Amino acid sequence: MESFIYQAQPARVIFGSGTAAQLADEAQRLGLKRLLILCTPGQAALAERARQWAGERVVGIFAGATMHTPVDVTERALRVVQDLHADGVVSIGGGSTIGLGKAIALRTDLPQIVLPTTYAGSEMTPILGETKDGLKTTQRSPRILPETVIYDVDLSLSLPSPISALSAFNAIAHAVEALYAPDTNPIISLMAQEGVRTLVRALPQLIETPHDPAVRSDMLYGAWLCSYCLGNTTMGLHHKLCHTLGGAFNLPHAETHTIVLPYVLEFNAPVIPDAMARLCHAMNDDDPVNTLLALERACRIPMALKDIGMPEEGIAGAVQQLLANPYANPRPLETIELTTLLEHAWAGTGSRAIG
Numbered sequence: 001m002e003s004f005i006y007q008a009q010p011a012r013v014i015f016g017s018g019t020a021a022q023l024a025d026e027a028q029r030l031g032l033k034r035l036l037i038l039c040t041p042g043q044a045a046l047a048e049r050a051r052q053w054a055g056e057r058v059v060g061i062f063a064g065a066t067m068h069t070p071v072d073v074t075e076r077a078l079r080v081v082q083d084l085h086a087d088g089v090v091s092i093g094g095g096s097t098i099g100l101g102k103a104i105a106l107r108t109d110l111p112q113i114v115l116p117t118t119y120a121g122s123e124m125t126p127i128l129g130e131t132k133d134g135l136k137t138t139q140r141s142p143r144i145l146p147e148t149v150i151y152d153v154d155l156s157l158s159l160p161s162p163i164s165a166l167s168a169f170n171a172i173a174h175a176v177e178a179l180y181a182p183d184t185n186p187i188i189s190l191m192a193q194e195g196v197r198t199l200v201r202a203l204p205q206l207i208e209t210p211h212d213p214a215v216r217s218d219m220l221y222g223a224w225l226c227s228y229c230l231g232n233t234t235m236g237l238h239h240k241l242c243h244t245l246g247g248a249f250n251l252p253h254a255e256t257h258t259i260v261l262p263y264v265l266e267f268n269a270p271v272i273p274d275a276m277a278r279l280c281h282a283m284n285d286d287d288p289v290n291t292l293l294a295l296e297r298a299c300r301i302p303m304a305l306k307d308i309g310m311p312e313e314g315i316a317g318a319v320q321q322l323l324a325n326p327y328a329n330p331r332p333l334e335t336i337e338l339t340t341l342l343e344h345a346w347a348g349t350g351s352r353a354i355g
């Protein structure tokens, strides 16, 4: 066993079906008496249900959360926090809502209780991405990490199957990169392997029976494990590439992750034998790249960057941007290989041409 450092993140996790009803108890545990509930406009009805679960502790609902955590939305929400003298926030929704809660916590240190409704995984990380004047910046801080996360399987039942599948591939990407991260450790590897195993086994069942609570429970459990990996390691080429493409071409988050993942894994595979062995074990298959591609096809989700709005002529610029900002990746980056990788992901060839 090689030496390693393991730093646990101090979040409390409640997992199960019907667990949202424990919201009042969890607020009490944190000593919170004036909760502001956050959600997107589309999840306002769900926020009303959260008001019931939390009882008289709720002082208001801010239903203005939106993608990419724009700073002007955060500033509006902060005024509501101030006006209502809120002493804590409840974020109910996906990564967009959770991002708003984190942005408020960063500025006020208010405690956060999060009820995730997608598999994107932001709730387990001390990371916040914000946008201002079209520019996205990312930062880490212990203040950003939510105090309590209530995973209620019932809240994920309404997430449509294609969005669920995309969100799950996004989660798998966190675990895959954690397996070869420079700061990975044996505990994270266990969680990553189990997260991938659970999601890869549950995804075909999700397509067949999307409303089966047992399948949704596995999906959420796997997503939690993967998001813990994201919050505890440094991500590599895959996340950097998706961030670059998302910013440059305004591509949708989960779709970009889903499409790019098999190609980056294929690129890194020759230099990550331990991670590949763990992935083979987790997927019960000796070809993780093709397993991912086959699963994506079965889920009938976009398989090519050209199909989600990336222009082919953007490839060269994206490669330049990637090479200009060095970061951790097990395989050194070269212009030719990166260009080939992106050409394949753009066309959705699914081929094995990346040497």
Ligand code: NAD
Residues within 6 Å of the ligand: 040, 042, 043, 067, 068, 069, 093, 094, 095, 096, 097, 099, 117, 118, 119, 120, 121, 122, 123, 125, 126, 127, 128, 129, 155, 156, 157, 158, 159, 160, 167, 253, 254
């Ligand atoms: P999202 O929060 O934007 O949700 C997508 C849409 O689905 C929204 O309109 C939402 O209202 C709706 N929705 C959510 N749950 C639903 C449900 N159960 N049923 C029906 N509709 C539902 O998207 P997301 O994929 O959860 O999150 C993506 C965002 O999170 C990105 O901006 C990404 O950058 C961020 N993110 C951040 C981190 C981090 O660590 N900071 C990690 C992962 C993702």
